[in-house]
Amino acid sequence: MTAPDEPPRRLPVPVRPITRETIGSFLTRLAFANSLRVTHLLSLAGISRARSFTPATDDDAGWPPSTPARIAALAGRPLPELAAAIPLLAGMTPAGTALLRACGHCTAAKNVTGMVIIRASPRDYLCTRHQQWLRGIHRPSLAALPEIAESQRRHDRRTANVPGQDITRIHRQARDITGQWLEAGWHPALTERWQHRHRRLAATAPGLEVLADVITHPEMLTVARLLILSQRSPGIPPREIAGRLGFPYPSRPHPLDPLQAHLSSSPAPKETPWPSAFPRGSATTRTSPPAW
Amino acid sequence: MVTGGGDRFPLTTREGWERFAGDQPAEPKLLAGTDLELLSAADRSAYDHDRADYHSRLVTVATPTVRQVYAAGRRLVLLNRHQVSARRGLIVTGAAGTGKTTAVTQLGRNHELLLRHRLGQQAMAGRMPVAYVTVPPAATPKMLAAEFARFAGVPVNSRQQNQADITNAVCDVLARLRTDLVIVDEIHNLNLATRVGADASDQLKYLAERIQATFVYAGIDVEGSGLFGGTRGQQIAGRFGVITCDPFPYGTADQRQQWQALIATLEQSLRLHRHEPGQLLRLDAYLHERTDGMIGSLSHLIRGAAVEAVIDGTERITRQTLDRVGLDHAAEAARTRRKAAARRRRDSAG
Numbered sequence: 001m002t003a004p005d006e007p008p009r010r011l012p013v014p015v016r017p018i019t020r021e022t023i024g025s026f027l028t029r030l031a032f033a034n035s036l037r038v039t040h041l042l043s044l045a046g047i048s049r050a051r052s053f054t055p056a057t058d059d060d061a062g063w064p065p066s067t068p069a070r071i072a073a074l075a076g077r078p079l080p081e082l083a084a085a086i087p088l089l090a091g092m093t094p095a096g097t098a099l100l101r102a103c104g105h106c107t108a109a110k111n112v113t114g115m116v117i118i119r120a121s122p123r124d125y126l127c128t129r130h131q132q133w134l135r136g137i138h139r140p141s142l143a144a145l146p147e148i149a150e151s152q153r154r155h156d157r158r159t160a161n162v163p164g165q166d167i168t169r170i171h172r173q174a175r176d177i178t179g180q181w182l183e184a185g186w187h188p189a190l191t192e193r194w195q196h197r198h199r200r201l202a203a204t205a206p207g208l209e210v211l212a213d214v215i216t217h218p219e220m221l222t223v224a225r226l227l228i229l230s231q232r233s234p235g236i237p238p239r240e241i242a243g244r245l246g247f248p249y250p251s252r253p254h255p256l257d258p259l260q261a262h263l264s265s266s267p268a269p270k271e272t273p274w275p276s277a278f279p280r281g282s283a284t285t286r287t288s289p290p291a292w
Numbered sequence: 293m294v295t296g297g298g299d300r301f302p303l304t305t306r307e308g309w310e311r312f313a314g315d316q317p318a319e320p321k322l323l324a325g326t327d328l329e330l331l332s333a334a335d336r337s338a339y340d341h342d343r344a345d346y347h348s349r350l351v352t353v354a355t356p357t358v359r360q361v362y363a364a365g366r367r368l369v370l371l372n373r374h375q376v377s378a379r380r381g382l383i384v385t386g387a388a389g390t391g392k393t394t395a396v397t398q399l400g401r402n403h404e405l406l407l408r409h410r411l412g413q414q415a416m417a418g419r420m421p422v423a424y425v426t427v428p429p430a431a432t433p434k435m436l437a438a439e440f441a442r443f444a445g446v447p448v449n450s451r452q453q454n455q456a457d458i459t460n461a462v463c464d465v466l467a468r469l470r471t472d473l474v475i476v477d478e479i480h481n482l483n484l485a486t487r488v489g490a491d492a493s494d495q496l497k498y499l500a501e502r503i504q505a506t507f508v509y510a511g512i513d514v515e516g517s518g519l520f521g522g523t524r525g526q527q528i529a530g531r532f533g534v535i536t537c538d539p540f541p542y543g544t545a546d547q548r549q550q551w552q553a554l555i556a557t558l559e560q561s562l563r564l565h566r567h568e569p570g571q572l573l574r575l576d577a578y579l580h581e582r583t584d585g586m587i588g589s590l591s592h593l594i595r596g597a598a599v600e601a602v603i604d605g606t607e608r609i610t611r612q613t614l615d616r617v618g619l620d621h622a623a624e625a626a627r628t629r630r631k632a633a634a635r636r637r638r639d640s641a642g
Contacts, residue, residue: 010464012306012444014418033468034446035461044447 007069008044010076011036017077017085018102018116024057025117026086030075032114045070055117056099058088087119100134103127122167125217128153133214140214144204145197151218158225162199167224173262174224178216180258189247190219219245230263306445309424312397313404320346322563340602343563347598351561352398353554355587357537361395362402364535365508369473371401372506378531381500381507384480385514386537388622389588396475399508400424403473412518420469421445423505428479432488433495437462440499446470450518459495463502472505479511484518484525493524523535539585542577552576554587558594565607572609582619584626589619 013033017026031041039050047053049062060067065259068089072079083090100120106127107116118124126133128149131142142148159167185191213220222244230236241259242249253260320342323331352358364382372379384392400422407421424438428601434450437458441448446461453461456639466474476496483489500507509532511517520529541547542555552573559572572579572594583589596617597609606613618624 008447009305009307009445012420012446013468035464036447037452040447040449040452043449 005137009072009073011074014076016110016112017075018110018112019085020109020118020119020121021086021102022056022058022099022117022119023060023071023086023088024053025055025076025115026082027053027071029112029114029116041074044074046133053114058099058119060088082228097121100124101139103130103132103134105130105132106212122164122171123156125150126152128156133211135213136211137181138211140205140211144200144203145214148214148217151221155221155225159228162228168253169225170224171220173227174220175213175216177223177258177262178220179212181213181219182216186254186257187247187249189257190245193247226259227262236263296340299483304424304426304439304443306420306443309400309404309422309443313401313422314408317346317349318561320330322565325565328565344599345601346563347602350558350591350595352394353557353587353591354398355391355395355554356550357391357535358395358398361535363401364533365399365473365506366403368506368508368533377501379500379504379506381509381532382515383519383528383532384508384510384570385534385537386512387586388512389586389620390537390539392512392537392589393477394587395535396477396508400473400475415469418469420466420471420476422473423466423471424475424477426478427492427511428489429481430483431481431492433491435460436492436495436627437499440466455495459499459502463499466503467503471503473508474500474503474505475508477510479485479509479514479519480517481511482517484517484521490524493519493614497524497527516542526548540580540587542580542585550577551580551585554580554590555594558591562594562598562609564598564601564609567601567608575611575614578611578614581630582614582623582627584623584630586623589623593617593619 011030011034015030015033027041027045028038031038034041038053040052042048042050046064046067047062062192068079068083071089072082075082080087083270098120099117102116102118107113120134125135126142126149131146131149133139133142181187181190182194196199201211201215214288226236226241226244238249238251238253241253255261255264298407301311303309303312320339321338325549328336328339338575361382361384367380368380386392386394404422407419408416411419423440423443425436425443428435428439431439434455438450440462441458444462446458446465448458482493482496484493496507515534519525540551542551555573555576559567559569562572579590579593583593593614594609599612600613600616601607601609
């Protein structure tokens with residue numbers, strides 16, 4: 001055992017931190033890789049709260065000031081390198097961000113075979129590279145539904161500069177709208193599209209329960225962009241909505257249609273709600289709404 | 293490196309071993325007389341300090357035993373690579389000061405350097421090809437497992453972890469780090485006459501089965517220590533080859549030539565201003581008589597004399613310088629015995 005003030009020895013098996021990984025996940029992987037009990041590793045790092053520690057833990061409760069340096073010494077990596085990957089070590093504890101199991105294919109590509117928990121960004125629904133749904137317990141492969149990854153890529157490109165907290169709020173509203181559309185069958189064409197998507201997904205993963213979030217995901221993203229657009233220029237015409245969603249949206253929508261209800265209750269437009277959210281050069285020259 | 297250099301770690305730790313394996317001591321350049329006079333006092337002191345430091349290590353001579361151990365060890369590592377059980381091993385035995393530890397550590401160092409060269413620094417990052425441990429006195433199975441853990445850097449909590457926990461952790465980690473050569477030194481510390489010693493010997497055999505590596509043992513008079521005795525010993529005797537390290541003999545012309553070649557190698561590595569090449573070679577009989585043919589004692593004697601020559605400014609190794617360097621008790625006692633025997637022979641002849 002090393003003295004409390006002396007940095008501990010580097011553990012023999014190195015573990016690479018994954019971007020946005022929780023400290024609990026990293027320390028758990030480090031302990032397992034080196035055949036150590038997690039409690040033993042925590043005591044070496046000077047962390048006293050061993051009982052409540054899990055891979056999802058991502059706070060510094062019970063840490064003496066020397067703990068970050070001790071973690072770096074045990075991991076055999078400089079602290080700035082660890083802090084670049086692990087938000088907590090960089091002093092960042094983003095409130096409200098969900099925890100997520102990282103894409104297994106992405107981590108395996110980095111020679112990490114264990115479970116990795118990361119702090120999800122508001123855009124983390126799926127791995128577009130490996131076509132893998134990431135939210136929830138069931139994480140089906142989306143190889144049979146390439147439009148989902150494509151819609152996510154498009155959405156990320158077009159909303160790249162929208163702040164994360166706004167994305168979180170708008171996505172929540174959009175999910176609420178598509179959820180109601182799905183439950184009540186507001187638009188038969190849309191319902192049929194989702195059923196078709198569900199059949200294709202079920203064919204690749206038999207026995208999988210209906211994942212409403214997965215099959216409605218492209219439309220949810222489109223609705224989210226419509227909501228962003230409506231905050232800048234209210235009164236989006238129904239044909240614009242129909243064009244973007246790709247189904248015959250009624251020219252005189254029902255006032256209780258969830259989307260209409262949201263659009264009509266949206267606040268008065270601000271001068272420049274998300275100035276940097278628009279495609280370059282469009283904010284000043286464009287007279288019609290930007291093509292999100 | 294976060295934990296600093298390996299300077300504070302002994303050879304029986306991974307950091308210390310890595311430092312030893314990668315160590316390439318700089319050979320100080322011998323300045324010409326005119327350049328030497330131009331040095332300030334501080335520069336001269338630094339220059340002398342560097343040379344004293346260099347002479348304190350000097351060079352490791354590839355003696356026939358070192359070469360034999362390396363060849364046999366390398367062959368076994370290759371043969372054992374695909375062996376799932378009953379891997380063959382090597383025992384290096386001999387008297388103290390005959391170069392056993394030097395031979396086995398050079399085997400490990402060469403093996404590691406060969407892999408570093410073949411795989412590159414990046415691929416070596418997650419590997420530890422060689423483990424070097426020494427058997428502690430009165431070793432128990434748990435102590436032995438803890439020694440392996442200490443080398444690898446697996447933290448051990450003796451109160452909370454039992455022998456099986458430590459052994460499992462060690463075997464897992466060594467398997468992950470793809471260790472393929474394990475050197476166990478001071479094997480004579482295993483006292484097979486006691487229950488604990490026999491248990492420790494069994495633990496060593498168990499580790500040899502669990503860890504997919506070639507095991508090399510080194511120790512004093514291993515054959516006489518009872519390691520090959522009994523049912524347990526039969527298995528070792530059936531799997532391990534033995535290389536004996538003997539003192540350099542000085543009887544025949546061939547033997548004298550070998551001894552002189554060894555001295556010449558050490559002499560040509562000296563960095564002393566007034567030392568003439570061949571000066572030391574002429575003292576070969578004296579050197580053999582002083583050291584009893586033990587390479588450890590010879591190395592100590594020449595290194596000590598070289599450091600002395602740098603410190604006192606004589607810059608050459610003479611018989612007087614060598615006389616001033618004290619040797620280990622074994623070498624001095626052997627010299628006294630030989631002198632007494634020679635005196636007796638002279639008296640009886642007279």
